[in-house]
Amino acid sequence: MSLLVASxxxxxxxxxxxxxxxxxxxxxxxxxxxRELLNGVREVEINWAVAQILRRLLEQRGxxxxxxxxxLGEYVTNKQRAEIANKSGADLMLRLHADSxxxxxxxxxxxxxxxxxxxxxxxxxxxxxxxxxAAKPFHAALAAQLRQQLRDNGIKGDEQTFIGGKQGALxxxxxxxxxxxxxxxxxxxxxxDAKWIRDTxxxxxxxxxxxxxxxxxxxxxxx
Numbered sequence: 001m002s003l004l005v006a007s008x009x010x011x012x013x014x015x016x017x018x019x020x021x022x023x024x025x026x027x028x029x030x031x032x033x034x035r036e037l038l039n040g041v042r043e044v045e046i047n048w049a050v051a052q053i054l055r056r057l058l059e060q061r062g063x064x065x066x067x068x069x070x071x072l073g074e075y076v077t078n079k080q081r082a083e084i085a086n087k088s089g090a091d092l093m094l095r096l097h098a099d100s101x102x103x104x105x106x107x108x109x110x111x112x113x114x115x116x117x118x119x120x121x122x123x124x125x126x127x128x129x130x131x132x133x134a135a136k137p138f139h140a141a142l143a144a145q146l147r148q149q150l151r152d153n154g155i156k157g158d159e160q161t162f163i164g165g166k167q168g169a170l171x172x173x174x175x176x177x178x179x180x181x182x183x184x185x186x187x188x189x190x191x192x193d194a195k196w197i198r199d200t201x202x203x204x205x206x207x208x209x210x211x212x213x214x215x216x217x218x219x220x221x222x223x
Contacts (some may be wrong), residue, residue, distance in 0.1 A: 015223055019218040020064040022090035024172070025051035026097040028075045031163060036100070039194030040096035043098045046197055048072040050185065051096055053207035058214065079117075092134060092217055094210070095172060101162075105151025105192035108142060109133040109140070109182040112157025115169025122174040130179040134217045139153065141216035145209035150186060150196065158182060177215075183210065188197040 020109075025047040034044030051067065058065050066088040068081040076084075085093035099107070105114025110131040111123050123131075135155050144154045156174055158164040173180050185206060186193040196202050 004170050005070070008100055018062065018064040019214075020066065020088060021094075021214055022025040022066045022068065022088055022091045022093045023051050023055060023058075024068040024081050024085070024093060024095040025072075026095060028073065029081070030077050038100055038188035041098075041188050041194045041198045043188060044072060045175050046098050046185070046188070046203075047096045049200075050203050050207050050210070052162050053204055054096075056212050058105040058208055059212045061211075061220075063214070064164060078171035079175045082172045082177075082180075085180070086175075086177040090124065090178045091221065092214065093172075093176060093180040094214065095133050095180065096210075097182060097184050099184040099187040100189045103151060104151055104187045104193045106142070106146065107153040108135055108139045108155045109158040109161060109164075109170075109184070110155065110187070111173035111176070111180060113168060113171045115159065115164065115167040115174050116157050117167050117171050120174060123169070123180070127173075127176055127179065131173075133180065133206070134179045134181055135218065137216035137220045138213035142183075142209045145212045146206070148195065149202070149205060153167060153184075155193035 007180045027044040027047060035042050055065050055067065068084045069076045103130065111128055113128065114121055114123065139155050158170045159168055161170060164170045167174065188194045
């Protein structure tokens with residue numbers, strides 16, 4: 001794993017050596033194209049917009065960044081997304097989504113156990129353990145930055161998602177060989193959330209909170 005020492009302000013990390021992040025802006029994939037209009041917002045567009053801001057912030061601070069797609073509308077399966085992260089040797093795969101069910105606010109998911117998709121079982125116990133270790137500091141830093149902005153729904157196993165409930169884990173987690181976290185950044189079915197996240201200033205706030213989460217994981221990794 002790469003080493004990084006975060007500055008006193010987690011949102012302004014100063015890396016000693018590159019920590020590699022694979023950003024996965026969710027959709028379009030085999031499950032959903034992300035183009036449903038909810039309260040004036042399309043998930044695929046929000047995911048891409050926040051990913052671009054986060055990429056800029058990470059690269060400005062010396063992180064190495066890989067994206068799972070090169071344009072907003074590029075179709076990439078969830079297995080392929082995991083394979084891109086694996087091939088890049090990412091220290092963390094960060095999957096960005098926006099929910100349309102359940103409560104408002106943000107939620108962090110990680111592979112809490114193995115699942116199976118099309119005869120493939122995964123992730124390995126090592127990836128499950130590493131993802132769990134990443135989830136705690138990531139959530140704490142993200143929540144601190146978004147306090148009074150969005151509701152905090154905490155950390156959950158990705159078997160609690162719709163697809164994960166069928167397979168035991170999300171497809172992207174099953175095929176992942178690196179620590180993986182999925183962030184449901186807001187619930188677009190909730191008018192208040194949708195209004196908040198479509199504001200470009202708030203997208204910057206959210207990206208900086210995600211940056212703080214990455215810095216916390218990198219710092220924990222270096223311990």
